[in-house]
Amino acid sequence: MSTQVNVRLDEDLLKEVDAITDVLHVSRSEWLRNKIAHAVKEETLNLREAIALEYAKGHISEETLNDLLGADAEDVKFIVKHLQEGKEKIDKKVEQGDL
Incomplete structure (x- = not known):
């Protein structure tokens, strides 16, 4: 699908x-597209981080992450998931007074 x-x-x-x-020997529209x-x-490659x-x-x-990063989005999701899990474990230890 395309939008004008x-x-x-x-x-x-x-x-x-x-x-x-x-x-x-190409159309103006084709070249601009x-x-x-x-x-x-x-720009997406430059803004990955x-x-x-x-x-x-x-x-x-x-x-949106998938649209922008394609297959690399899975790596980002993996890292974010494990960072969140790690934070939850640390928060729990702090709550229990273990840290």
């Missing part, structure tokens, strides 16, 4: 895009 998005571009930028698409997809993927932290804090859902 309208974007306003500066005329000079649009001229550059058109020049590139003419050289590559590919560039946006690449930029989103690269922040994404994992946001998930651990409960600020993003498991579904």
Whole structure:
């Protein structure tokens, strides 16, 4: 499924895009779609640690985590689960006066 998005571009930028698409023999839309997809993927890779932290804090859902990190989301979920279990054990020991 795809959704149409309208974007306003500066005329000079649009001229550059058109020049590139003419050289590559691709449509403006196709080129822009590919560039946006690449930029989103690269930004996601750059923000992996922040994404994992946001998930651990409960600020993003498991579904969003899966969407952003793909197969690596399982590693994050494993780590968060075991950190929570460890925290619960420590809290229990503190409560009992063992720590």
